[in-house]
Amino acid sequence: MxxxxxxxxxxxxxxxxxxxxxxxxxxxxxxxxxxxxxxxxxxxxxxxxxxxxxxxxxxxxxxxxxxxxxxxxxxxxxxxxxxxxxxxxxxxxxxxxxxxxxxxxxxxxxxxxxxxxxxxxVVILSLPLGAFGLLAFSGRADHDQARVDLCERHAGHFAADDWWFLTYRGWSHAENGNVALGRDLTQRGFDLRPHNANAAHALSHAMHEGGANDEADRLIEAWLPTYPRSGILHGHIAWHAALAALEHGDAARALALYGAHVQPSASTGNAVNVVSDTASFLWRLQAYGHAVPEGLWQAAAAYAAPAFPGAGFAFADLHMALLAAATGDREGLERRASALAALAEAGTLPAGPVVPALCRAALAFAEGDYAGCARLLEPVAPEVVRVGGSGAQRELVEDMLLLALMRSGESTKAGALLDRRLHRRPSPRDRAWHGLLAA
The missing domain is CATH 1.25.40.10 (Tetratricopeptide repeat domain)
Incomplete structure (x- = not known):
């Protein structure tokens, strides 16, 4: 047989x-x-x-x-x-x-x-899917749509109760803007196999994209204790809960989650998750007006340095730039940005010239040159999707542009960007920023 x-x-x-x-x-x-x-x-x-x-x-x-x-x-x-x-x-x-x-x-x-x-x-079909799949890191600006197209082309070959396919079909739709369908599909996949970190992760993303951060927070709070700490996504899913806390200005809770699950000494995730989670959380914490405790930036940078020493992996390069900017490594950041610019010019950097621009914008923001940061980010904003990752991860760049516009006195542009965000995905933080602009 x-x-x-x-x-x-x-x-x-x-x-x-x-x-x-x-x-x-x-x-x-x-x-x-x-x-x-x-x-x-x-x-x-x-x-x-x-x-x-x-x-x-x-x-x-x-x-x-x-x-x-x-x-x-x-x-x-x-x-x-x-x-x-x-x-x-x-x-x-x-x-x-x-x-x-x-x-x-x-x-x-x-x-x-x-x-x-x-x-x-499914081992092969899984390769292009997800935030860190082949399509996300291909440099394509349409990778969200490409994942949807791939899933829909083959949907008829999967049973209605295939937990794996439901999860990734749902993830693809939610990331591509069809949040209601994506959340429904992902919820079904999660219900069929709750011991599935990818489903819990995808569902939290779908909730985030739909402006349901409080629901995502409750989901993670109930589910995370069932997931062994040795699981690769344990720290990353806790990162989502930390971001939900920041949405409500609860820096103490966000830092407690970071310290217990996300920071390099606590996380068992792979290198790209640890580097991106630590850099983006600390950047958000500081940018939103909270103090970053002594040593956290340095610990994150020390972990990251041997993980991604060279330029060329766009998603990692963005987060390495955040760490370099925050720790004052201007020389290292410029060296990475120059290397990325040379790769882009040679046509060997899939994500293209958006990547060195993001690196230099991160430095301008860290140094308080908000007008300069906005000048760098505005022309490349439509191309940020090319660095890969998820919408929630790339949202950091939109936050950077928004804050740079607000802090450089470009209130009309900032207001227009905020209006678009609130229409797409209402959040407590965006409503608070909108109130500041209106005052």
Whole structure:
């Protein structure tokens, strides 16, 4: 009898135990839930030549910011699939190898063709989706729509109760502006599998985009204690709760959440989450008029320095610039911005010239040159989406522009931006800023 994965696709193993442990490991990995590594290692122990288990283990290493281990394991998977594997499995492993070896543009094209042939191969279909997926980090300005298009093209191949597909289909719609549909789909996915950090995360985003920050806060407060602290998204989901506290001006609660879950010494997240969460939280705290306790900026910068020493990863570059600006590393920030400008000019920076402009705007804001910050940000504002991440994460740049306009006396422009934001997503903070402008 043929063994299958959790979506019914045949897998090349003769071991029932290996198949069972693989299904378990993949579903845990797709849930960003602890236990995936142990399940996949169990699959490999039961069948050392099982290529897909090695490939999934490689993917999990990458999710844990363990690139050397990921590359070694995907090499093992390539050798194994050459000896024993179907066409689908060979394509599956080869695509993951492209991703894990940094050949992401090639991988995106291969994923699309693979999904057309085998849409229920969820490990591969997951790669372009989410805030940190291949599409988000492709540099495309339309990556939110591209995720919706991908999900809708293949929606007919998934059961109505497929918790994974509901989660990412919902996430894609919510990020692309169809918040009501996105929240409904994501809620259904979450209800089917509450032990799914991606669903809790996507639902909190959908609530945020709909202006329901208090609901998101209650969701996280109830759900986070059920998620082991070793989970990759534990600190990031707590970051959402900290932002909700800042919405209401509760800096004490926001800092308590930061200290317990988000700061580098507390978080078990991967490097890009830790760097972006710490830099963006501390920036917001300070920009919204609250004091940043002694040492927090320095601790975040010390963690980030070895994680992203060079320029070229736009989303990380933005947050590295925030840290450099806040800690007074003007030379380091300008060095990064210049390197990014050279990459953009050479056409090798997917997100393009928006990235060095954001870096220099962060420095201008930190130095109190609000007019200069606004001059840098206004022309590139429509292109900020190209750095990737989520709408909630990129909102920081819009906040920077808004505050720069307010503080440089551009009240008409600031008011127009605030009106658009309040129409899109009402929030207590924006209403308070609107009141300041009207006074």
């Amino acid at each position: 043929a063994r299958t994965d959790s979506r019914g696709l045949p897998i090349s193993t003769a071991s029932d135990l290996a198949a069972e442990r693989y299904r378990e490991g993949v579903d845990l990995m797709l849930s960003t839930w602890p236990g995936a590594a142990e399940a996949l290692e169990g699959a490999i122990a039961a069948d050392p030549g099982f290529a897909l288990a090695h490939a999934a283990r490689a993917r999990l290493h990458a999710m844990r910011s363990e690139p050397a281990a990921a590359k070694a394991r995907i090499a093992t998977a390539l050798e194994a699939v050459a000896r024993r594997g179907t066409e689908r499995e060979r394509n599956h492993v080869e695509i993951l190898s492209l991703v894990l070896n940094g050949r992401t543009a090639e991988a995106i094209d291969r994923v699309s063709a693979h999904a057309d042939a085998w849409p229920r191969d």
